[in-house]
Amino acid sequence: MKHLRLISIFICMGILFLGFSTKYFEVDAELTNTASASKTGKDPLTIELESFSQEHHIPAVDAKVDRVWKAIPGYNGLEVDIEASHKIMKANGKMDKSKVVYKETSPAVHLEDLGPHPIFKGNPDKPMVAFLINVAWGNEFIPEILDVLKENKTKVSFFFDGSWVRNNPDLAKMIFKDGHEIGNHAYSHPDLQRKSEVETSEELKRTNDIISKTLGIESPKWFGPPSGSFNQQTVEVASQLGMHTVLWTVDTVDWKKPATSVMVNRVVTQVENGSMILMHPTKPVAEGIGAMITQITEQGYRLGTVSELMSEKRVIIKKDGPVPPLSQ
Structure with missing residues (x-):
């Protein structure tokens, strides 16, 4: 029974520590974003959006002349529209992936450029x-x-x-x-x-x-x-x-x-x-x-x-x- 009580105590302490650690890291992340914001002059939401944009950026594909298929048209890329996304989310100031606005980016080389x-x-x-x-x-x-x-x-x-x-x-x-x-x-x-x-x-x-x-x-x-x-x-x-x-x-x-x-x-x-x-x-x-x-x-x-x-x-x-x- 004594051993069971000790085990229960250790489990409770572990749960408390885990909750504290999670909360600590959340606070630490917020502090990090706040610190970054103070250095760059950007608010935390903008920093989060910029980070999200880098992770989800799809580059545009240039038009080209293929050895087999000859002229191949280009294809637009995709990136986060940070300004538009920020306007939607600024009311509560929190990142919401479901409200992210994307915009297409144009290739540098177009079909008309190929001759x-x-x-x-x-x-x-x-x-x-x-x-x-x-x-x-x-x-x-x-x-x-x-x-x-x-x-x-x-x-x-x-x-x-x-x-x-x-x-x-x-x-x-x-x-x-x-x-x-x-x-x-x-x-x-x-x-x-x-x-x-x-x-x-x-x-x-x-x-x-x-x-x-x-x-x-x-x-x-x-x-x-x-x-x-x-x-x-x-x-x-x-x-x-x-x-x-x-x-x-x-x-x-x-x-x-x-x-x-x-x-x-x-x-x-x-x-x-x-x-x-x-x-x-x-x-x-x-x-x-x-x-x-x-x-x-x-x-x-x-x-x-x-x-x-x-x-x-x-x-x-x-x-x-x-x-x-x-x-x-």
């Missing part, structure tokens, strides 16, 4: 994917594809063949009216590797002119070479006309008429940050685009246009459940 290079994908740090739909035929499947995109609140980038726009102005207007991005796909689906600079320029200019006239918009920002046929001359001509040349990361190969489930599975298993997925208005795409949207968002990616993918703006991803499209 004329083809683009195959977005920034690999950006959890986002874009659909590229090249249109030169397949009119019968366009309404169904548009219905699925509307139902899923998803915006994509359509690349128009100029002669197709001339012959199908109402369909072109329908696509544009639904809020999708419009790109240039040359005028007559040429093999641009075999075209001269003058011929290439004429193909792209005629397409921009018919798109602008039909839809009442400025010239497209993005150019998609027909059949992926291009060379450096093609890229430079597009650049002179104010357009970036974009290709793709993942190909549906829908023109080969694969089984829809096979096509969907092949695409969604290849998707990664920054992927651009090429497709056409075909039966497999009309049947499978809804499944692709669902499965890609369930993997944690946002879907959007080429402009949204190439933007340096950060994408915030939910931790639970499917990710809504960026255009929602």
Whole structure:
């Protein structure tokens, strides 16, 4: 019994010491912050916010020319907005992580700084994917594809063949009216590797002119070479006309008429940050685009246009459940 009493006494003393120590260290931390504040002229809350900012800073990623993927856009960084956070917390003067305000920081090098290079994908740090739909035929499947995109609140980038726009102005207007991005796909689906600079320029200019006239918009920002046929001359001509040349990361190969489930599975298993997925208005795409949207968002990616993918703006991803499209 005597031993049990001694043990109880020691336990009580330990608990008291622990409580005292914890309180001591809390007070010591406050004194340290106060001392730092007196030296720097900053209040303790500002010092805490600055320390928190250093621990949670995400640096911006510069645009670059990759050996394999060519031009890669930059991606904004993230840091604590100390002034805005301080204004929210100054009422009680205490640090509250749930009230921290963040702001994006811009890269030092931008896509426009790289010069004329083809683009195959977005920034690999950006959890986002874009659909590229090249249109030169397949009119019968366009309404169904548009219905699925509307139902899923998803915006994509359509690349128009100029002669197709001339012959199908109402369909072109329908696509544009639904809020999708419009790109240039040359005028007559040429093999641009075999075209001269003058011929290439004429193909792209005629397409921009018919798109602008039909839809009442400025010239497209993005150019998609027909059949992926291009060379450096093609890229430079597009650049002179104010357009970036974009290709793709993942190909549906829908023109080969694969089984829809096979096509969907092949695409969604290849998707990664920054992927651009090429497709056409075909039966497999009309049947499978809804499944692709669902499965890609369930993997944690946002879907959007080429402009949204190439933007340096950060994408915030939910931790639970499917990710809504960026255009929602």
